[in-house]
Amino acid sequence: MGLFSTPQGAIRAVLLSQVLMAGAIVALDLRGAPGAPAPGLFAPPAQGPGVRPYRPDLRPAAPGAPAMRPMPEALEFSVDDNTIRIAGQIAPGDADRFAAWLDRNRPSGTLVSLDSSGGSVADALAIGRTIRAAGYDTEVAEGAVCLSACPYVLAGGAGRRVAPGGVVGVHQHDFGQNTILPAFMAVRDVQRGQAGVMDYLTEMGVDLRLMSHALRTPPEEIAILTPEVMAELRLVSG
Numbered sequence: 001m002g003l004f005s006t007p008q009g010a011i012r013a014v015l016l017s018q019v020l021m022a023g024a025i026v027a028l029d030l031r032g033a034p035g036a037p038a039p040g041l042f043a044p045p046a047q048g049p050g051v052r053p054y055r056p057d058l059r060p061a062a063p064g065a066p067a068m069r070p071m072p073e074a075l076e077f078s079v080d081d082n083t084i085r086i087a088g089q090i091a092p093g094d095a096d097r098f099a100a101w102l103d104r105n106r107p108s109g110t111l112v113s114l115d116s117s118g119g120s121v122a123d124a125l126a127i128g129r130t131i132r133a134a135g136y137d138t139e140v141a142e143g144a145v146c147l148s149a150c151p152y153v154l155a156g157g158a159g160r161r162v163a164p165g166g167v168v169g170v171h172q173h174d175f176g177q178n179t180i181l182p183a184f185m186a187v188r189d190v191q192r193g194q195a196g197v198m199d200y201l202t203e204m205g206v207d208l209r210l211m212s213h214a215l216r217t218p219p220e221e222i223a224i225l226t227p228e229v230m231a232e233l234r235l236v237s238g
Contacts, residue, residue, distance in 0.1 A: 050223055050224045050225070050226065051217060051221050051222070051223050051224070052169070052221065052222050052224060053220065053221060053222075054117075054147070054148070054169075054171060054219070054220055054221055054222040055068075055117070056071060056089055056117040056118060056119065056147075056148065057070060057071055057073075057089070057117070058070065058071055058117075059071045059115065059117060059144075059145055060143060060145065060167070071087075071088060071089055071116075071117045072087060072088030072089065073088065073089050073091065074088055074089065074091045074094060074097075075087065075088040075089070075090060075091070075094045075097065075098065075116065076088050077097075077098060077101045077105075079105065079107045079109060082107075082108065082109040082111075083109050083111045083112075083113050084107050084109050084111065084112045084113065084136070085112075085113045085115070086098070086112060086113070086114050086115070086116060086127075086153070087114075087115040087116060088115075088116060089116065089117055089118070089119040090116060090118055090119030090120045090123050090124050090127070090149055090150065090153075091119055091120055091123070092120045092122070092123060093123070094119075094120065094123045094127065095122075095123040095124075095126030095127050095130070096126075098127050098130060099130055102130070102134070110134075110135065110136050110137060111136065111137050111138075111139060112131055112136045112137065112138045112139070112153075112157065113138075113139050113140075113141050113144070114138060114139070114140050114144065114146045114150055114153060114154060115140075115141070115144035115145060115146070116145070116146060116147070116150040116153070117145060117147045117148060117150070118146075118147045118148020118149040118150045119148065119149055120149065121149045121152065121173050121193060121197065122193075122196075123149075124149035124150065124152040124153050125152055125196065125197070125200045127153050127156065128152050128153045128154075128155055128156025128200065128204065129156060129200075130156070131153065131156035131157055132156045132157070132158060132204065135158050136156075136157060136158065137157045137158055137159035137160065137161075138153065138154050138155075138156060138157025138159075138160050138161075139157075139160070139161045139162070139163065139166075140154060140161075140162045140163065140166035140167070140168055141163050141166055142163040142164060142165035142166055143165055143166070144163075144166050144167070145166070145167045145168075145169075146162075146166070146167070146168045146169075147167070147168070147169045147170075147171075147222050148169070148170070148171060148173070148222070149173065150168075151168055151169075151170055151210070151225075151235060152197065152200065152201075154168065154235065155200075155201065155204040155206045155235060156204060157237075159237045160235065160236045160237045161236055161237070162227065162230060162236055164227075167224060168224070168225045168230060168235070169222035169223055169224045169225060170210065170213050170214040170217065170222070170223055170225065171214055171217040171218065171219055171221060171222050171223060172214060172215055172217060172218055172219050173193065173197075173214070173219070194211070194215075197211065198211065205234060206233060206234050206235055207232070207233040207234050207235075209233055210233045210235060213225065213229070
């Protein structure tokens, strides 16, 4: 039986990752912020078949378009073909914007289609809870991405699916600013934030082992989840 094969093993892995993350935060503080990540979500693997460079400002091209296209800096909400569409980077305050948008527009559709490179974890969790409370389903359509914090929005769906050609990926998250003086306080923020994510995944019925994939992948990279892994972790429903 592997380290992550039980809920207890998953929790132990998360706690071990916090120790490693503490050292990483201090190291980042001492050497400064990292350089810009390598371009291209589908560039050659960074450290294995399922790991790619992470670029939150870009998304794969539409058919017939250039190689990559910009990802909106803040979420855009729309309704198309009776489907609620959420696209863009998740910025602080977007959860409140989404709730207000739903209240104004009162869409009749019950499917939320995602195309997001992630961003604010707290807002992703709040959007996911809004989706679950409304009884909506979630999907990542063919050609769309759901990266970083976005899979937590995906997890909010009462039913969840990822189409062939949809890309879902996770990595470590930042829960605070990195400066030399508050480095160890930042570690506390990270631990508190990770605990909140674990509570959320449990609430949504998603296997906590999703955290192990995220915690072992640095923020400048993204670990792409295979359909088999997503099914095993219950990130997608049957």
